[in-house]
Amino acid sequence: MIPFRLTFQPGVSISEQVVYAAKKALVAGQLRPGDPFPSVRALSKALKINPNTAHKVHQHLLAEGVLEMRPGIGAVVSKPPAGTRAERGQLLEGELEQIVVEAKKLGLRLDDVQSALAAHWARLNGGQR
Numbered sequence: 001m002i003p004f005r006l007t008f009q010p011g012v013s014i015s016e017q018v019v020y021a022a023k024k025a026l027v028a029g030q031l032r033p034g035d036p037f038p039s040v041r042a043l044s045k046a047l048k049i050n051p052n053t054a055h056k057v058h059q060h061l062l063a064e065g066v067l068e069m070r071p072g073i074g075a076v077v078s079k080p081p082a083g084t085r086a087e088r089g090q091l092l093e094g095e096l097e098q099i100v101v102e103a104k105k106l107g108l109r110l111d112d113v114q115s116a117l118a119a120h121w122a123r124l125n126g127g128q129r
Contacts, residue, residue, distance in 0.1 A: 001038075001046070002038055002042075002043065002046045002047065003025055003030050003031050003035070003038075004021045004022055004024065004025035004030055004031070005021065006018060006021045006047060014049055014053050015053050015056045015057050015060065018043070018047065018049070018053075018054075018057045019057055019060050019061060022037075022057070022061060022066065023066060024124070026066065026077065027124055028124050031077050032077060033077050033078060033079040033080070034076055034077060034079075035076060035077045036073065036074060036075070036076050037058075037061070037067050037074070037075040037076060037077055038075075039074055039075070040054045040055045040058055041054075043057065043058070058075060061075075062075070065078055066078060099113065100113075
């Protein structure tokens, strides 16, 4: 069983969508450190995606440190990265830049983006900011 849901969106690669869904499940508490992650075969079968795409998802999540491989067990969810808050915050630099570029392209102000971010944060955090 896959511990997250996926709604396929046109224009975004399937592997990117699955990676995002897995990360979202992690922050929402559906996946916890130490939990087993579906094998490439199980992921491919459950989501009805090409095994090569499922392998790409695994590789991406392993490279980002979201998953780790354990002998005899397979892929499991990693513990959150160590380091200071500033160091962990730098991990989002690329994503934040994309958000800022898109927001400016749409003519949004900083407070609009902050409000949207706060709303999403609260939704994923069970209503708490």
